[in-house]
Amino acid sequence: xxxxxxxxxxxxxxxxxxxxxxxxxxxxxxxxxxxxxxxxxxxxxxxxxxxxxxxxxxxxxxxxxxxxxxxxxxxxxxxxxxxxxxxxxxxxxxxxxxxxxxxxxxxxxxxxxxxxxxxxxxxxxxxxxxxxxxxxxxxxxxxxxxxxxxxxxxxxxxxxxxxxxxxxxxxxxxxxxxxxxxxxxxxxxxxxxxxxxxxxxxxxxxxxxxxxxxxxxxxxxxxxxxxxxxxxxxxxxxxxxxxxxxxxxxxxxxxxxxxxxxxxxxxxxxxxxxxxxxxxxxxxxxxxxxxxxxxxxxxxxxxxxxxxxxxxxxxxxxxxxxxxxxxxxxxxxxxxxxxxxxxxxxxxxxxxxxxxxxxxxxxxxxxxxxxxxxxxxxxxxxxxxxxxxxxxxxxxxxxxxxxxxxxxxxxxxxx
Amino acid sequence: xxxxxxxxxxxxxxxxxxxxxxxxxxxxxxxxxxxxxxxxxxxxxxxxxxxxxxxxxxxxxxxxxxxxxxxxxxxxxxxxxxxxxxxxxxxxxxxxxxxxxxxxxxxxxxxxxxxxxxxxxxxxxxxxxxxxxxxxxxxxxxxxxxxxxxxxxxxxxxxxxxxxxxxxxxxxxxxx
Numbered sequence: 307x308x309x310x311x312x313x314x315x316x317x318x319x320x321x322x323x324x325x326x327x328x329x330x331x332x333x334x335x336x337x338x339x340x341x342x343x344x345x346x347x348x349x350x351x352x353x354x355x356x357x358x359x360x361x362x363x364x365x366x367x368x369x370x371x372x373x374x375x376x377x378x379x380x381x382x383x384x385x386x387x388x389x390x391x392x393x394x395x396x397x398x399x400x401x402x403x404x405x406x407x408x409x410x411x412x413x414x415x416x417x418x419x420x421x422x423x424x425x426x427x428x429x430x431x432x433x434x435x436x437x438x439x440x441x442x443x444x445x446x447x448x449x450x451x452x453x454x455x456x457x458x459x460x461x462x463x464x465x466x467x468x469x470x471x472x473x474x475x476x477x478x479x480x481x482x483x484x485x486x487x488x489x490x491x492x493x494x495x496x497x498x499x500x501x502x503x504x505x506x507x508x509x510x511x512x513x514x515x516x517x518x519x520x521x522x523x524x525x526x527x528x529x530x531x532x533x534x535x536x537x538x539x540x541x542x543x544x545x546x547x548x549x550x551x552x553x554x555x556x557x558x559x560x561x562x563x564x565x566x567x568x569x570x571x572x573x574x575x576x577x578x579x580x581x582x583x584x585x586x587x588x589x590x591x592x593x594x595x596x597x598x599x600x601x602x603x604x605x606x607x608x609x610x611x612x613x614x615x616x617x618x619x620x621x622x623x624x625x626x627x628x629x630x631x632x633x634x635x636x637x638x639x640x641x642x643x644x645x646x647x648x649x650x651x652x653x654x655x656x657x658x659x660x661x662x663x664x665x666x667x668x669x670x671x672x673x674x675x676x677x678x679x680x681x682x683x684x685x686x687x688x689x690x691x692x693x694x695x696x697x698x699x700x701x702x703x704x705x706x707x708x709x710x711x712x713x714x715x716x717x718x719x720x721x
Numbered sequence: 722x723x724x725x726x727x728x729x730x731x732x733x734x735x736x737x738x739x740x741x742x743x744x745x746x747x748x749x750x751x752x753x754x755x756x757x758x759x760x761x762x763x764x765x766x767x768x769x770x771x772x773x774x775x776x777x778x779x780x781x782x783x784x785x786x787x788x789x790x791x792x793x794x795x796x797x798x799x800x801x802x803x804x805x806x807x808x809x810x811x812x813x814x815x816x817x818x819x820x821x822x823x824x825x826x827x828x829x830x831x832x833x834x835x836x837x838x839x840x841x842x843x844x845x846x847x848x849x850x851x852x853x854x855x856x857x858x859x860x861x862x863x864x865x866x867x868x869x870x871x872x873x874x875x876x877x878x879x880x881x882x883x884x885x886x887x888x889x890x891x892x893x894x895x896x897x
Contacts, residue, residue, distance in 0.1 A: 336729055411759065443861075446782040453790025457762060460797050464755060472801075479794055486790070503779075503861060 319346060319438050346428065346437050354427050358571045359389035365570075365612050372616035393563065401559030404467055411465035416557070416564035419458035422451045423571045430578045431506040433588050433596040444505035445497055448579060449490055452534070455568075456482045459543070459553050462565070466556035474552025478543035481533060481626055485540075488634035489530035492523040495638075495645045496583050499667075501658045509587035514664045517584040522641040522675040524584045526634050531580070532614065533630070535572030539618040540626060577607035633682055640678045644671065734774055741767030754800045762793045779860050 322342045330338050363378065363386060370377025379385040403409055428437045429444050441447055456479055463475020497503055499519065500511035517524045533540040544552030554565045581587055581603040588596030621629070648670065652663045659667075744763035751757040765788040772781035868876050 336732070339729055408753075408755070411756070441778075443778045443782050446779065446786065450782045450786035450790060453786060456790065456794050457797070460794065461759070464797075464801060476801075479798060483791065483794060 319343075322346065350428050350437060351424060354424060354571060354574070355567065357574055358567060359393075361574055361608065362389050362392070362570050364608070365573075365615075368609070368612045369616055372613070396563040396566070397560055399559045399562075401561060402556075404556045407467050407556065408465035411461050412556075413561070415458050415462035415465060416561045416568075418461060419455060420564050420568045420571075422454045422458075423568050423575055426451050426575050427578070429505060430575075430582060431509060431587060432600050435506055440504055440506050442502075442504045445493055445503045445508065445583075448505070449486075449493055452575075453482075453486060455534075456486075462557070463553040466553070468550075468556050470550040471553050471555045474543050474549045474555070477549075477623065478536065478553060481536070481540065481543060481630070484627060484630035485530045485533040485634070488526050488630065488638040489534065491635075491638040491642050492520075492527045492530070493583070495520060495523050495642045498642070498645055498649050499659065501654055505582050506587075509582055509589060511658050512586035512589065513661045514668060515584060515586040519664055519668050520584075520641060520645060520671055522637060522671065522678060523645075524580075525675075525679075526638045526641065527584070528580065528610075529629075530634055531576040532611065533626070535569070535576055537573065537611065538615040539621055542620055542623060542626060573608055573611050574604070577604045577611065580607050632685075636682055637678055640674065641671075644674050730774060733770075737767050737770040737774070741771070754803065755797070758793065758796050758800050761796065762789055765789050765793060777860060779864065 319342060322345055323338060326338045326341055327335075366388070367377040367379075367385065377385065378388040381387045381391050403412055426448050429441050429447055430436055431440075431444075436444070459478045459482070460475050463471045463473075463478070466472070496508060496516060499516065500508040502508060502511065536543050543549075544554070549555070554562060557565055578600075581600060585603045585607070587603075588600045590596065590599030645667075648663075648667050649659070652659055652667075654660075654663070741764055744760040744767065747760040748757045748764065751760065765784065769781040769784040769789075772778075772784060
């Protein structure tokens with residue numbers, strides 16, 4: 307990934323601003339601001355887009371391995387140039403706008419979709435500070451800015467004037483709003499333990515990685531985040547068997563490329579966020595520099611995401627909403643409750659919680675996690691939840707034995 | 722750096738102010754309800770920008786999180802369920818009561834603005850002492866203190882109103 311090369315100490319807003327401010331006259335301060343912002347924007351966009359291109363290749367190769375096939379391997383060494391070929395193929399397609407679509411909103415939607423992803427990347431601390439320096443409300447910033455994505459999905463679905471796009475958008479909004487709540491509550495727990503809202507300060511507070519201190523928060527966050535970026539176990543907003551392609555059914559050409567780019571960018575951002583919040587960010591052992599540790603950890607999380615995608619089937623609509631409201635929300639509240647009591651008992655002063663406190667919390671929280679997960683999922687187990695009566699498709703059973711059909715019907719009625 | 726950014730802050734203020742007011746006017750005058758809802762989002766973001774200029778980063782982020790991320794989406798959801806979205810916002814016979822109500826609200830806001838003591842701190846925006854004062858202030862902690870201690874009754878009353886709204890919605894759905 308390109309972040310390593312460009313990141314040295316001082317490569318943030320104040321650093322670049324100071325560099326230009328030295329030889330520019332005071333009256334041209336606005337120009338210095340503009341140049342600094344432009345440089346930062348160019349660096350961030352290129353770094354993120356390049357990493358995203360690499361990720362598409364990595365994900366497709368890895369999915370190939372998981373499914374006992376090769377994946378893209380023709381174009382370039384190991385198929386590394388495949389993303390570029392895909393991009394050329396996408397950009398040379400005709401950019402159609404459907405008749406009767408709401409044109410300004412249709413055009414704006416991909417931009418509104420992409421912008422938050424890029425903005426979030428500017429505050430993730432890669433080494434000590436982020437591109438924008440040390441933001442003191444980084445945690446809330448990330449959650450707030452990513453919530454704008456919901457709006458873009460809605461804009462895309464509505465302006466397409468296509469019922470499948472609209473269904474996809476409706477599902478997306480319902481799902482994204484539901485999963486934002488457990489995600490927000492786990493982030494509150496992280497802020498409580500770290501005693502700060504700044505992302506860099508959260509990393510500095512992690513003498514023990516929070517994945518050990520709060521395993522429950524980690525699990526809830528990972529699940530909610532994969533739903534937020536609508537990857538495979540949760541990708542019913544664009545489930546191709548029911549909805550065409552969901553909210554981007556009508557998109558093609560460059561606009562479709564932007565939408566796809568953002569969807570593939572989401573895992574990188576979430577992985578970087580998980581690294582920051584739960585895997586102690588750039589901190590590591592030995593002579594290896596911080597950004598390398600950061601990239602390694604991010605990479606491991608990304609591998610986990612691809613693994614999840616390759617292993618789990620898609621959930622149904624009712625299962626997804628049930629998981630959010632009956633599963634993740636109680637779990638996140640239990641976690642917040644326990645953590646809040648622990649922080650209240652240990653009563654950290656100015657210096658935050660000590661390592662001993664954190665180890666005690668680790669022990670308690672692992673017990674709580676195991677008990678809570680068993681309790682919640684035994685309450686919600688498959689046997690307890692209502693399953694819809696299976697409808698026999700006439701096509702699927704065209705050649706089937708009539709006895710089998712009768713058996714299934716009897717079973718359905720018996721249930 | 723802090724002393725010579727006052728000019729830039731002025732420029733940014735005017736850009737944000739004009740955008741916010743323009744989009745607020747668009748919300749009222751556009752016929753397409755979906756578009757006016759989107760302009761409402763622009764207004765919310767403009768207000769968040771104002772909070773940022775006032776060094777209230779936490780409030781700005783909460784503004785975006787709650788208003789853009791949640792309330793605007795709910796408004797869009799409701800808009801999509803209405804009939805005839807494109808022509809859905811015609812002028813109707815309620816102009817007189819609307820004028821009275823908005824006049825009352827305007828009077829209230831003006832009253833509050835006039836009666837507020839604005840000279841809490843001396844010094845211009847961007848001056849060094851003010852920056853120092855802001856960096857020393859724990860805004861999140863202060864807001865939490867006020868909400869949980871001083872204004873706890875109002876805070877809880879708001880929660881009860883929301884709870885009532887939820888129960889009311891459930892009751893309406895159940896009756897069918």
